[in-house]
Amino acid sequence: MVVEKKVNQVVDSVEGDPPQRWGFELPLLLFTGFRSLIDQLHEELADHGYPDLRPAHGFAMQAIGPDGVTASELGRRLGISKQAAGKTVDRLAAMGYAQRVADPRDARRKLVRLTPRGLDALTLSAAVFQELRGQWAERLGNGRLTELEDALESVVGPAGFRLDAAGWFGD
Amino acid sequence: MVVEKKVNQVVDSVEGDPPQRWGFELPLLLFTGFRSLIDQLHEELADHGYPDLRPAHGFAMQAIGPDGVTASELGRRLGISKQAAGKTVDRLAAMGYAQRVADPRDARRKLVRLTPRGLDALTLSAAVFQELRGQWAERLGNGRLTELEDALESVVGPAGFRLDAAGWFGD
DNA sequence: TCTTTTCGACAACCACATTGACCACCCTAA
DNA sequence: TTAGGGTGGTCAATGTGGTTGTCGAAAAGA
Structure with missing residues (x-):
């Protein structure tokens, strides 16, 4: 990449537009x-009875999905170790959003499933996002919003979204 | 907010477009x-001699700025305690990106300043972002990119950007 | 069948944040 | 001038969420 050139460009235009x-x-x-x-x-989730949910929980519950996963697979999806995934499940379970059920077809496995409360939270989240998108559409006009979405998609690709966002930022 | 309506909307359109x-x-x-x-x-930073920088470090260095800050003020900007900010400074200092200098006008204070290496990293980052924006412009066309930026700004406002992103996501 | 892999758990450890306490220092008002 | 309150930096203890290492049980493959 030709970054050296850009350095001067940026430095030069400090005095200018x-x-x-x-x-x-x-x-x-x-x-x-x-x-x-x-x-x-x-904010909406808190107002509707889910005050303890944090952004990371949404990613975890999304990774669990409607069908459930094993803790190992959850770890893979979230980009963390299976042990860390297990602790995440413990936390979600303690809050009442997930539960472990034995898998009758494989005695090693314990399927992590969302509880009805967990599914409700996910459904509500989808609805809130729909509502928020509506607010953006109101502000921008539907055309501009769609163009924004299309432009972003054409840059980042429709590639399946990565859920391993928790530690990514980290120090 | 009229979220209840949206719930049904979303649930209904599961079978449809x-x-x-x-x-x-x-x-x-x-x-x-x-x-x-x-x-x-x-990736670019790593290739140019800054392989140990993480996203969170960029936010911290941005919060330090060219003029330096006290650890307490840094904590406020990053949305963490002053003790945590102090440890962050320790880490940046150990990596050679920041240093503490006594403030002659106030014996309590120790100003946190970027080292030349830290400033270089910041300058290079600006250049890389400029280059990356160029790549987006190439892919989208300059008009569509500018529209995207303008649309985003009109939704989120030109409001000063918040640097307290580290723990925000957290579990 | 024997070997390898996978799953979930336990333990020890580490990184990064927290709260609480403390002293040194500045600033201001009595 | 001095007492008090607010602020800055540090130390200590603690909490949380992650890591690696190890293990036994169970499945899958040669």
């Missing part, structure tokens, strides 16, 4: 948008 | 875009 927009604005805008949606989601 | 796009795609697209930019940034 940005070419169009600074490059660093893009990730910040994306992150701020994401964060605002997630924060609003959890 | 999404209204346009599912609401949950929007946050995922935003996050995936953000993540892809950050991942590529850190």
Whole structure:
């Protein structure tokens, strides 16, 4: 990559107008948008009886899915060790969002399944996201919103979304 | 918020086409875009002699800024305790990106400043982001990219960007 | 059947945050 | 001028969520 050139470009334009927009604005805008949606989601969730859910829990429950998974598989999906996944399940179970059930077809396995409460939280989340998208559509106009979504998809690809976001940021 | 209505809407359309796009795609697209930019940034940083930098370090260094801050103020900006901020500074200092200097005007304070190496990393990051934005512009066309940025800004506002992203996600 | 792999658990450990306590220092008002 | 309150930095204890290592039981494959 020709970054050296860019260094001078950036340094030079400190005294002047940005070419169009600074490059660093893009990730910040994306992150701020994401964060605002997630924060609003959890406000709604709290108001509707799920005050203890955190963003990471949503990813975990999404990774469990409607059919359930083993703790090992959950670890793979979340990008953490199976032991850490087991502890995550413990926490979700203690909060009443998940449970372990023995797998009759494989005595080693214990399937992690969402409880009805867990499924409800997921259903509500989907509805809140739909509502929030509606608010964006109101503000931007449906066309601009769709273009935004399409543009993003064409850059990042429709590639299956990664759920291993928990420790990714970490120090 | 009229979420109850949305629940049925979402449940109903499980058997059918999404209204346009599912609401949950929007946050995922935003996050995936953000993540892809950050991942590529850190690939570049690693290739240019900064292999030990993690995303969270970038936020911390950004919070320190070119003028330096006290550890307490750093804690406020990052949304963590001053003790945790102090440890973060210890880590950055151990890696050679920051240093503490006594403040001659206030004997209590120790100013945290970026080292030349830290400043270089920040400058390089800005250049990489500029380059990455160029790649997006190539793929989308400059017009569509600018529209994307403008649309995002009009939703989340030009409000100063929050740096307290580290523990925000957390479990 | 024998070997290898997989699953879930237990234990020890580590990284990074927390709270609480403390002293040194600045600032201001009596 | 001095007493008090607020602020800055550090130490200590603790909590949480992750890691690796190990293990026995069970499944899968040669």
